[in-house]
Amino acid sequence: MNKVVASAAEAVADIPDGASLAVGGFGLAGIPWVLIGAVLVQGARDLTIVSNNCGVDGAGLGLLLEQGRISRVIASYIGENKEFARQFLAGELTVELTPQGTLAERMRAGGAGLGAFFTPTGVGTPVAEGGLPWRYAPDGSIAAASPAKEVRTFHGTPMVLEESIVTDYALIRAAKVDRAGNCVFHASARNFNPDAAMAGRVTIVEAEELVEVGEIGPDEVHLPGVFVKRVVALTPAQAHEKDIEKRTTRGPRPVAAVAEGNE
Numbered sequence: 001m002n003k004v005v006a007s008a009a010e011a012v013a014d015i016p017d018g019a020s021l022a023v024g025g026f027g028l029a030g031i032p033w034v035l036i037g038a039v040l041v042q043g044a045r046d047l048t049i050v051s052n053n054c055g056v057d058g059a060g061l062g063l064l065l066e067q068g069r070i071s072r073v074i075a076s077y078i079g080e081n082k083e084f085a086r087q088f089l090a091g092e093l094t095v096e097l098t099p100q101g102t103l104a105e106r107m108r109a110g111g112a113g114l115g116a117f118f119t120p121t122g123v124g125t126p127v128a129e130g131g132l133p134w135r136y137a138p139d140g141s142i143a144a145a146s147p148a149k150e151v152r153t154f155h156g157t158p159m160v161l162e163e164s165i166v167t168d169y170a171l172i173r174a175a176k177v178d179r180a181g182n183c184v185f186h187a188s189a190r191n192f193n194p195d196a197a198m199a200g201r202v203t204i205v206e207a208e209e210l211v212e213v214g215e216i217g218p219d220e221v222h223l224p225g226v227f228v229k230r231v232v233a234l235t236p237a238q239a240h241e242k243d244i245e246k247r248t249t250r251g252p253r254p255v256a257a258v259a260e261g262n263e
Contacts, residue, residue: 004233009042015169019044019047021171022050023051024195044069046069047064048071053078071093077097078097089140091137093135095135101119102121110165116163124158168200168202174207176209177210178216182223182228183207183222185223198227202230205231
């Protein structure tokens with residue numbers, strides 16, 4: 001079975017306006033840079049994005065956000081994306097903030113065929129009791145808020161009911177992928193990519209390295225190919241395209257501090 005398509009443009013060509021997309025990665029680590037860029041060019045609008053965050057200003061999902069192509073975001077935090085915060089507070093964007101572990105499990109559960117699950121995370125807070133702002137009105141009032149959720153006690157611990165997430169498409173990135181769609185992720189790129197892949201009805205993976213079936217050992221597979229519909233092989237230049245949210249370096253130590261350290 002060969003799931004490789006000719007290009008990222010071909011892979012995302014059928015994403016319609018109003019589609020929901022689960023997008024892998026954590027911050028900018030492991031995000032599907034090339035597929036996001038292909039969606040940007042393709043032109044789909046009114047998108048619902050399910051992701052740990054929504055990129056940063058000028059990079060990743062932040063590019064779709066800046067062009068007004070996203071109408072709803074389900075994420076665990078806003079991060080350092082000023083445009084994300086601006087659109088949310090201005091009432092231009094619906095944002096469902098969800099505890100990070102709960103978000104990962106909602107996607108994984110959707111892929112596993114579960115309708116919902118109970119978790120202690122969020123009990124006794126607006127996560128369970130409702131009232132979290134989902135959308136603001138232009139005057140700053142709350143136009144839409146989260147509803148209250150069912151809470152039940154299991155083994156003596158109160159738990160809140162969380163619905164699973166299934167999306168129309170999923171965009172992910174993997175370090176090594178075979179033609180059948182079996183994936184291996186590198187380090188922190190494994191955060192959210194497998195869960196997002198499971199949540200998508202049509203999952204598209206961009207592969208930093210494409211290999212033949214059999215070159216990935218069964219015990220090496222992080223995501224089975226059964227969850228993947230399309231594979232895009234990246235060029236070496238595309239595979240090298242990675243960035244970080246904030247680069248911090250330490251300058252030369254003051255001479256006095258160095259001298260004191262030698263005493």
